[in-house]
Structures are given as structure tokens and as C-alpha cells.
Amino acid sequence: MRLLADAVEVRYRGLADPVLRGATVEVVRGETVAVLGPSGSGKSTLLAVLGGLVRPTNGTVRVDIDGSAAPRPTDVTTWILQTTNVFSERTALDNVAVAALTLGVSLREAYLVAARHLAAVGLFDRRNSLARHLSGGEVQRVVIARALASRRPFILADEPTGQLDHATTCVVLDALFEAVDESAALIVATHDPTVAERCERVVHIVDGRIVPER
Amino acid sequence: MIAGSLSRRHTQASRRHKKARGTTRWRAASSLREGYLNVVAGGPFFCALLAIVAAVTATLITADLATVHRIVARESAFLRAGGDLLVVQRANDHIDARVCARVNAVAGVRTAFALSADVDGAVLAGRPDSHQTLAYATEGILRLYGLPYPGADGVIISKSIAERWQWRPGAVLAFTPSSGTARPLPTRPLRVAAIADLAKLGDAESTAILLLQPARGNADFCFVQIRPQDREILRSVLPAVFGDRAEARIQVSDVLPPAGQGGDPASEFRNRLTSDVSLMAGALIGLLWGVVTWMRRGRSALYASLGVPYAGGVLIRWTEGALVIGLGVLWGTTLAIAVATAVTDAAASQAIDLGVRHGLVAMTVALAMVALTGLWQPATLAALKERQ
Numbered sequence: 068m069r070l071l072a073d074a075v076e077v078r079y080r081g082l083a084d085p086v087l088r089g090a091t092v093e094v095v096r097g098e099t100v101a102v103l104g105p106s107g108s109g110k111s112t113l114l115a116v117l118g119g120l121v122r123p124t125n126g127t128v129r130v131d132i133d134g135s136a137a138p139r140p141t142d143v144t145t146w147i148l149q150t151t152n153v154f155s156e157r158t159a160l161d162n163v164a165v166a167a168l169t170l171g172v173s174l175r176e177a178y179l180v181a182a183r184h185l186a187a188v189g190l191f192d193r194r195n196s197l198a199r200h201l202s203g204g205e206v207q208r209v210v211i212a213r214a215l216a217s218r219r220p221f222i223l224a225d226e227p228t229g230q231l232d233h234a235t236t237c238v239v240l241d242a243l244f245e246a247v248d249e250s251a252a253l254i255v256a257t258h259d260p261t262v263a264e265r266c267e268r269v270v271h272i273v274d275g276r277i278v279p280e281r
Numbered sequence: 282m283i284a285g286s287l288s289r290r291h292t293q294a295s296r297r298h299k300k301a302r303g304t305t306r307w308r309a310a311s312s313l314r315e316g317y318l319n320v321v322a323g324g325p326f327f328c329a330l331l332a333i334v335a336a337v338t339a340t341l342i343t344a345d346l347a348t349v350h351r352i353v354a355r356e357s358a359f360l361r362a363g364g365d366l367l368v369v370q371r372a373n374d375h376i377d378a379r380v381c382a383r384v385n386a387v388a389g390v391r392t393a394f395a396l397s398a399d400v401d402g403a404v405l406a407g408r409p410d411s412h413q414t415l416a417y418a419t420e421g422i423l424r425l426y427g428l429p430y431p432g433a434d435g436v437i438i439s440k441s442i443a444e445r446w447q448w449r450p451g452a453v454l455a456f457t458p459s460s461g462t463a464r465p466l467p468t469r470p471l472r473v474a475a476i477a478d479l480a481k482l483g484d485a486e487s488t489a490i491l492l493l494q495p496a497r498g499n500a501d502f503c504f505v506q507i508r509p510q511d512r513e514i515l516r517s518v519l520p521a522v523f524g525d526r527a528e529a530r531i532q533v534s535d536v537l538p539p540a541g542q543g544g545d546p547a548s549e550f551r552n553r554l555t556s557d558v559s560l561m562a563g564a565l566i567g568l569l570w571g572v573v574t575w576m577r578r579g580r581s582a583l584y585a586s587l588g589v590p591y592a593g594g595v596l597i598r599w600t601e602g603a604l605v606i607g608l609g610v611l612w613g614t615t616l617a618i619a620v621a622t623a624v625t626d627a628a629a630s631q632a633i634d635l636g637v638r639h640g641l642v643a644m645t646v647a648l649a650m651v652a653l654t655g656l657w658q659p660a661t662l663a664a665l666k667e668r669q
């Protein structure tokens with residue numbers, strides 16, 4: 068399964084210049100890709116286009132599967148956003164379990180899976196805390212656990228460790244990279260060189276244009 | 282440790298779990314559960330919303346219950362004062378008491394009785410200077426006042442007579458004829474059987490002692506107590522019953538003029554301003570829920586971005602709305618009915634009947650609007666980015 072952005076151009080209403088200018092990216096299931104670039108260069112926009120949240124002005128985004136009907140990008144991607152985005156009045160466990168429930172598993176199974184993924188990001192003990200009582204870094208780990216629990220083939224992570232200290236960053240990255248090693252792809256927009264180093268491939272984006280490397 | 286046993290179970294769970302990768306199979310039951318948990322988790326916010334919904338419902342429904350109570354109370358006071366009485370007389374002549382008794386069989390007539398007054402017709406034995414008005418009525422009058430048959434020597438006295446002579450039921454009295462006596466007087470002692478509000482039959486009757494009389498011979502008037510809704514038809518039918526003649530016309534009139542009562546209660550009821558309060562309540566609550574839905578759009582977007590399908594998101598929003606709005610309207614309706622029955626001493630069945638109907642309308646309108654707003658799903662990225 069491949070996720071393809073082909074010569075994508077994105078213009079936002081009210082902006083004179085396009086934010087993405089003919090960006091072409093291909094991500095194969097199982098690989099890890101870092102998207103690096105200066106602030107405002109279009110990293111978040113590229114992720115949004117790949118995830119089907121933003122419709123490209125020109126060019127196409129599609130999912131390729133050998134010999135079977137292609138799902139929409141929104142159905143194969145999951146998000147770890149630059150800003151934390153959780154149900155703040157619900158527990159950490161509830162937040163993660165919702166993602167598992169989208170797979171149609173039983174309630175019991177969804178909560179077991181959720182507990183396992185919370186344990187993997189070091190939050191097993193906080194599983195029954197309301198999300199609004201967690202620190203920014205803890206919430207970000209809940210979001211990562213949730214992305215893993217959704218079992219989607221492409222995880223789009225927008226600065227997933229931006230709010231974490233060094234030790235926590237290591238815990239979280241371990242969990243993240245362990246989860247994607249066989250069956251999922253990770254596309255991570257980041258400024259953090261340690262994140263980029265752990266990825267198999269780095270895509271540089273400058274001024275809305277992609278400069279492949281390595 | 283826990284972690285060890287947990288991880289074994291999790292491995293099994295996750296093996297099954299992995300088969301599902303990449304597809305969305307959200308269950309309807311999960312939507313119901315999420316909606317319910319969101320309402321519970323939204324504690325203070327939803328409590329406040331529930332209270333507002335209940336207050337809006339209760340205030341508006343109570344307003345109409347109070348209006349209707351006022352109309353009904355005014356109408357029943359009007360009827361109690363004689364508003365449901367027609368009086369039939371013949372110009373410059375008598376009417377036939379037997380015909381009057383037959384009017385009891387006419388549809389729409391509750392009771393009919395012939396009445397004659399003999400002003401100053403007697404003097405009370407032992408009180409030579411008392412000039413006493415006597416009234417003679419056929420037995421239909423007992424149904425008007427809800428009295429049992431008083432017995433051969435029983436009389437019914439007006440309230441003012443009871444007060445003047447300090448008579449109670451059981452008091453014994455006797456007459457001596459006066460100069461103006463028009464009919465033969467009973468000479469045996471009589472007994473007060475009941476005290477009744479005879480004043481509504483006329484001025485003469487307000488100070489009368491009333492004796493029952495068989496339905497024969499002539500009488501001054503025929504009083505007809507009617508079902509209020511049959512007033513018009515009976516007014517047009519009665520002259521024929523009594524035999525209207527050109528030289529001696531039958532006149533049918535209201536004992537109390539209905540116009541003096543600020544309009545006909547039926548049309549007052551129909552045209553009251555508050556009759557559509559439940560529609561208003563439902564619409565207001567629906568709009569309020571629309572605002573809440575808009576405020577919570579980030580949550581809807583988040584569910585969508587997690588892979589909850591559109592229908593699943595709609596069902597979550599419906600569950601939340603149905604719980605909060607449904608409970609609120611239910612609470613408000615109950616409150617309105619309780620207040621109306623307690624404060625206005627209105628007949629409970631009337632308040633319940635009207636209140637429940639209002640509650641159902643408000644509920645239907647509000648839930649229809651909940652259903653409609655629930656169909657709206659915000660553009661995912663825009664809603665998610667607004668949280669930054």
C-alpha cells in the first residue's frame with residue numbers, strides 16, 4: 068500500500084502565493100519518513116494534504132493498493148497533530164479506546180488495547196485521569212497511543228515530540244517507531260534532528276518545494 | 282505483576298485487532314455509549330443546559346396553563362352565577378308549566394323548571410309586619426341546585442332570608458295569608474329543607490321562600506339550564522316548543538348577558554396568545570442546541586478525524602441531544618404541571634392534559650431540531666485547527 072501526493076499545489080484563500088508548489092511524495096507502508104523544513108515552509112500543509120484533510124488546488128493525492136479498490140486517504144491515515152487534540156473531559160483510556168472502537172472490536176477488547184498502548188507510552192498509571200488533568204507532554208503521549216490504537220497504515224505526526232523533554236521524547240519515540248516497524252508508515256513533520264535521525268528517509272521542504280535527500 | 286498478565290491478554294487482543302487494520306467498522310452501540318459518556322463527563326455544562334431547557338419549558342408552559350386556568354375559572358364563575366340559564370316567558374301572558382317540564386327531555390337541556398313569584402304573598406306566623414315573597418317552582422329546580430327531594434312540607438329558602446331570620450335547615454315556620462296572597466297557602470307548619478342561592482333566578486327570588494309545585498297550570502317563567510355549547514340551538518328551538526304565537530310571543534333570554542363576561546370563553550380559549558408556547562419552547566430549545574452543537578464542533582471534527590464515520594458522528598450528537606434536551610423538556614413539563622396544580626388550585630386533570638400536550642409538542646419540535654443539527658458535521662481540518 069502506498070500513499071501518493073503527485074505534483075500537489077495548495078493555495079489558501081487570502082494568500083497570494085501557493086503554500087505547496089508541485090510537491091511530489093510517495094510513502095510506502097512500513098517506512099518512516101521525516102519532513103524537515105523551516106517554519107512556514109508547508110510541512111503541516113503537506114501532511115494535511117496526504118491525510119485528505121486539505122484538498123489540493125492542483126495535483127492528486129491517492130492510495131495505491133495492488134489489485135483492490137483504493138480507499139480514500141482519510142480512511143487509511145491517523146493524526147498526531149502539532150497541537151494536542153483530545154476529549155478533555157474524558158479519561159486517557161477513553162480517548163485511546165475510541166480509536167480502537169472504530170475497528171469494530173468489542174468494548175472489552177478496545178479497552179485492553181487502549182491500556183496496552185497507554186502502557187507503551189508510559190501512561191498506564193494515568194489511564195483513568197481526565198485528559199484535562201494531564202500535562203501537555205502527557206496529553207501528547209495519549210494522542211500517540213490513540214494513533215497507534217487506530218491501526219491505520221499511515222500515521223501523520225506533526226511535531227509529535229515538540230512539547231516533550233528529552234527523556235520523555237525517547238520513551239515516546241521508542242513507542243512510535245516500534246509500532247510502525249512492520250505494518251504502518253510514519254510520516255513525521257519535525258524540527259528535531261533526533262527524530263529525523265531515527266527515520267529511514269528525510270524529505271526536505273523549502274518554500275513549498277520538496278528537495279529529496281539520502 | 283499486573284503488567285505481565287495485562288500484556289499477555291493484550292497480545293491476544295491485538296492479534297485479532299490487527300486483522301482490522303485500515304478499515305472503519307464503528308458500531309452504533311459505540312456511538313450511544315460515547316454520547317452518554319460525553320453527557321456524563323460534561324457534568325456542570327450539561328447540568329446548566331438541562332436546567333435552562335427545563336426553565337424555558339416550564340416558564341412557557343406554565344404561562345399557558347395559567348392563562349387557560351384564568352379563562353376556565355372565569356367561565357365557571359360565570360356559569361355558577363347563572364350563565365348557563367335561559368329564561369323563557371311569554372309577552373303579557375303565562376307559560377304552561379307542563380310544557381316547561383317537558384323541556385327536560387330536549388337534548389342539551391340539563392334541567393328545566395317553571396317558576397312563579399308571589400311578591401309579599403304571605404306573612405310569617407308570629408311576625409305580623411313581615412312581608413314575605415313566596416316562589417313556586419317545579420321539581421326540576423332541585424337538579425339546578427343539586428338538592429334531594431325536600432318532602433311534602435319542606436321549603437327551600439334564599440340565603441338572605443336564612444340570614445335575616447337566622448334559619449338553618451330543620452327550622453320550622455308557618456304562614457298566615459296577607460292581603461295580596463294570590464294562591465292558596467299551605468296552613469300546616471313547614472320545615473326549612475335547604476338554603477340555596479336563589480338570587481340568581483331574579484330579584485324577587487333573592488328574598489323568597491320557595492315551595493315545590495306539581496307541573497301543571499300556569500307559571501311566570503320557565504328556567505332552562507343548558508350545556509353552554511348548545512346555547513344558540515336551544516335559543517332557536519325553545520319558542521317552537523312553547524308554541525310561539527304572533528299575539529303572544531315567546532321570549533328566550535339569558536339570565537346573565539354573556540357579553541358582560543369579556544367575550545365567549547370558547548373563542549377566548551381558541552384565540553389566546555399563549556396557545557403556541559410549546560412550539561416556541563421547542564424552537565427556542567432547538568436553537569439553543571444548535572449553538573451548543575456549533576460550540577462543540579471541535580469534538581465532532583475529532584471523532585471524524587479518528588475514523589468515526591459520518592453516521593456514527595450523527596448518532597453521537599443525537600444521543601447527546603436527546604439525553605439533555607429530552608430530560609430537560611420532561612423536567613420542565615413536569616415542573617409546569619406541578620406548579621399549575623399547586624399554585625392555581627386548577628383541576629389536576631385539566632393541567633395534566635394540557636401540560637402533557639404542550640410537553641409532547643415542545644419535545645417533538647426540539648428533538649426534530651436536534652435531529653437536524655446533528656446532521657451537520659464541521660469541516661475537519663478547520664475545526665481541529667481552531668483549537669490551536
Ligand SMILES: Nc1ncnc2c1ncn2[C@@H]1O[C@H](COP(=O)(O)OP(=O)(O)OP(=O)(O)O)[C@@H](O)[C@H]1O
Pocket residue numbers: 079080081082086104105106107108109110111112113149
Ligand atoms: N488555513 C490556512 N489559511 C491560510 N493560510 C494558512 C493556513 N494554514 C497555513 N497557512 C499558511 O501556510 C503557510 C505554511 O503553513 P504550514 O502550517 O504548512 O507551515 P509549517 O511548515 O508546518 O510551519 P511550522 O514549522 O511553523 O509548523 C504558512 O505561511 C501559514 O501561515
Ligand SMILES: [Mg+2]
Pocket residue numbers: 110111112149225256
Ligand atoms: Mg506545522
